[in-house]
Amino acid sequence: MTKITKFKIGICQLKVTIEKNANISQARNLIHAAAEQGANLILLPEMWNCPYSADLFAEFAENLNDINSSPSSLMLSEVAYSLGVTIIGGSIPERDASSGRLYNTCCVFGSNGELKAKHRKIHLFDMGKPLPGDVHFKESDTFSAGEKPTVVETDFGCIGIGICHDLRFPELAILYRARGAHLICYPGAFNMSTGEALWELEQRTRAVDNQLYAATCSPCRDSAGSYMIWGHSTVVGPQMGEIIGTTGHEETVLIAEIDYAKIQLTRDSFSLENQRRDNVYRFIDLHQESP
Numbered sequence: 001m002t003k004i005t006k007f008k009i010g011i012c013q014l015k016v017t018i019e020k021n022a023n024i025s026q027a028r029n030l031i032h033a034a035a036e037q038g039a040n041l042i043l044l045p046e047m048w049n050c051p052y053s054a055d056l057f058a059e060f061a062e063n064l065n066d067i068n069s070s071p072s073s074l075m076l077s078e079v080a081y082s083l084g085v086t087i088i089g090g091s092i093p094e095r096d097a098s099s100g101r102l103y104n105t106c107c108v109f110g111s112n113g114e115l116k117a118k119h120r121k122i123h124l125f126d127m128g129k130p131l132p133g134d135v136h137f138k139e140s141d142t143f144s145a146g147e148k149p150t151v152v153e154t155d156f157g158c159i160g161i162g163i164c165h166d167l168r169f170p171e172l173a174i175l176y177r178a179r180g181a182h183l184i185c186y187p188g189a190f191n192m193s194t195g196e197a198l199w200e201l202e203q204r205t206r207a208v209d210n211q212l213y214a215a216t217c218s219p220c221r222d223s224a225g226s227y228m229i230w231g232h233s234t235v236v237g238p239q240m241g242e243i244i245g246t247t248g249h250e251e252t253v254l255i256a257e258i259d260y261a262k263i264q265l266t267r268d269s270f271s272l273e274n275q276r277r278d279n280v281y282r283f284i285d286l287h288q289e290s291p
């Protein structure tokens with residue numbers, strides 16, 4: 001596979017409405033807009049075909065075992081092929097045909113329109129006691145959790161996938177780095193309080209700890225919705241966790257330049273991989289004192 005190491009990523013911060021067909025058609029418009037501005041790799045938000053609302057997930061869910069029966073996936077496959085772009089397809093509610101279970105799932109399409117990977121959100125967003133001003137949310141009332149990490153080889157390097165709350169788990173990002181990821185894409189939908197406090201901090205931390213790129217894509221804010229979304233989709237670089245591009249909370253397409261040479265430059269200056277002391281802290285039982 002040809003590896004392109006310097007390219008533009010397009011982040012589609014979409015307005016998600018109660019009309020699935022309108023969401024599919026608007027996602028297509030933003031993907032076109034991103035490609036017209038030179039993006040070769042395009043990222044969509046978490047829950048781009050469905051409002052982020054537990055009472056709607058089952059109604060909007062699609063069977064992803066056969067993408068011909070999934071209108072959202074068919075659109076992504078067709079537009080990836082016709083524009084010759086790679087699409088990290090945010091997430092939509094998936095209904096598994098055999099178990100009937102629902103998942104929060106991201107599909108990745110290559111530039112030939114082929115489905116390359118499917119990531120089911122591993123860490124479901126179950127809030128305990130909400131932070132002041134927070135909405136209450138318990139994804140596990142509706143969704144089942146994915147069981148597998150997802151690293152996918154694309155024309156634009158090796159990409160790890162996490163969905164929203166997956167961002168909070170450094171272990172997943174460490175695993176992606178160990179498996180060769182250059183970039184981790186996190187479709188997400190943080191809310192107003194977690195968003196302001198943690199959204200940027202967590203993506204910069206994942207990028208800087210692992211010396212790789214991180215990109216997030218959120219739906220835009222919709223004041224009519226019950227779950228108010230923070231927005232602020234962002235692309236972060238490997239050197240200082242530098243913000244390469246970011247948005248406000250309105251519907252928009254963000255274009256940012258990625259250059260994987262910066263990963264090696266960073267790793268040449270601080271060779272964290274070689275300095276790691278696995279004998280000190282890997283495989284230890286965290287609940288036991290060291291002997």
Ligand SMILES: NC(=O)CC(=O)C(=O)O
Pocket residue numbers: 046124125163164165166188189190191194195
């Ligand atoms: N959708 C989510 O997983 C939301 C989340 O993590 C948040 O902090 O808000």
